[in-house]
Amino acid sequence: EAQVTQNPRYLITVTGKKLTVTCSQNMNHEYMSWYRQDPGLGLRQIYYSMNVEVTDKGDVPEGYKVSRKEKRNFPLILESPSPNQTSLYFCASRTYRDGNTGELFFGEGSRLTVL
Amino acid sequence: RKEVEQDPGPFNVPEGATVAFNCTYSNSASQSFFWYRQDCRKEPKLLMSVYSSGNEDGRFTAQLNRASQYISLLIRDSKLSDSATYLCVVNRNTGGFKTIFGAGTRLFVKA
Numbered sequence: 001e002a003q004v005t006q007n008p009r010y011l012i013t014v015t016g017k018k019l020t021v022t023c024s025q026n027m028n029h030e031y032m033s034w035y036r037q038d039p040g041l042g043l044r045q046i047y048y049s050m051n052v053e054v055t056d057k058g059d060v061p062e063g064y065k066v067s068r069k070e071k072r073n074f075p076l077i078l079e080s081p082s083p084n085q086t087s088l089y090f091c092a093s094r095t096y097r098d099g100n101t102g103e104l105f106f107g108e109g110s111r112l113t114v115l
Numbered sequence: 116r117k118e119v120e121q122d123p124g125p126f127n128v129p130e131g132a133t134v135a136f137n138c139t140y141s142n143s144a145s146q147s148f149f150w151y152r153q154d155c156r157k158e159p160k161l162l163m164s165v166y167s168s169g170n171e172d173g174r175f176t177a178q179l180n181r182a183s184q185y186i187s188l189l190i191r192d193s194k195l196s197d198s199a200t201y202l203c204v205v206n207r208n209t210g211g212f213k214t215i216f217g218a219g220t221r222l223f224v225k226a
Contacts (some may be wrong), residue, residue, distance in 0.1 A: 033214065040123075042202070042218035043159070050212060058213070090158060091213075103149075104204075104214060105157035 002027045006091050006107035007021050013081055021076045021110050023059065026098075029105070030096040032074040036087040037109075039044070043090065049074055050096065073115030081114040117144055121203050121217035128224055132193045136220045138186040138203030145215075148179050149204040150188050153219065159202055162188075193224045 004025045013019055017096060025032065033048035035058075045058030049068040063085055065077040074093075089110045096100040119139045128134050140148075148165040163170065165177040167185055176189040186203055203217035 031212070035216075040218060045213060045215075048212065051205040056212075088156075103161045103164075104151075104159075106160070108158050109156070 002105070004091055004093055004105050006089075007109060008110060011014040011112050012113045012115065015082055016080050019078050019081060019112075021075045021078075021089060021091075023107060024072050025074075025077065025091075025093040025105070026072065027093060027095070027105065028071065029093035030071070030091045031102075032068065032091065033104075034074070034076045035090045035092065035104070036060065036066070036085075038087050039088060046076065046089075078105050078112075081112075083114050086112060086114050116141060116180055117218070119203055119205050119215050119217040121201075121220045122198045123218060123220060125221040125223055128222070130193060130195060130224055130226055132191055132224075133191045134191065134222065135190075136187075136188045136203075136222075138202055138217055139187070140184050140203075140205045140215075142205070142207055142209070142215075143184065144209040145184075145207045147204045147206040148186050149206075150175075150177055150186075150200040151204055151216075153200045153202055155200075159216075163200070190222075193222075195224050195226060198222055 007033045034046040035043040047066040050065040092104040127226045137139040150162040151159040152162045160170040165179045174191045177186045202219045205215045
């Protein structure tokens with residue numbers, strides 16, 4: 001089954017404790033991206049990757065890091081989480097074979113609370 | 116001003132009603148356009164792509180007006196199961212390859 005898998009789905013942590021949210025897709029998609037969703041603001045792009053070893057900032061990259069060492073994986077790293085990073089996070093992927101027109105496939109989301 | 120703007124609603128409509136959502140985008144370099152549907156606390160899923168010629172998928176019709184930078188979604192014969200948030204989404208590749216989401220329009224369909 002074609003899917004994007006995120007882990008953990010739910011996490012409560014404390015300020016300053018490094019954490020990683022993993023994202024994996026099995027569709028051989030070139031493009032992967034991370035979003036956060038907050039009430040009234042919609043989904044905002046954190047980082048994206050066009051392919052292996054190619055990453056770029058989205059609209060809200062501060063406080064986050066990513067890496068793309070393998071095509072299928074795109075982890076999101078919070079080196080020193082703060083309460084303003086409490087949010088619902090989505091990973092998504094799509095092919096780039098159709099240019100910039102392809103459908104985004106989303107993971108089920110990771111709800112993060114930073115105390 | 117947000118790059119993609121939608122009326123947040125909520126729209127409260129009875130079953131069988133026709134409802135229309137609008138969306139405007141500000142970046143004229145935007146290339147492709149979509150409507151996604153998001154159920155409460157779930158991931159967004161593609162509802163339909165939007166083309167200048169207009170396109171229809173069953174009870175759903177989407178339209179794009181590039182000159183006015185305006186996108187619409189029409190839902191006919193609303194069902195209870197249509198209750199969700201509808202996200203207007205725009206792709207562009209200026210300033211990076213970006214996918215920009217509107218904040219969403221909430222729809223409640225009541226019996």
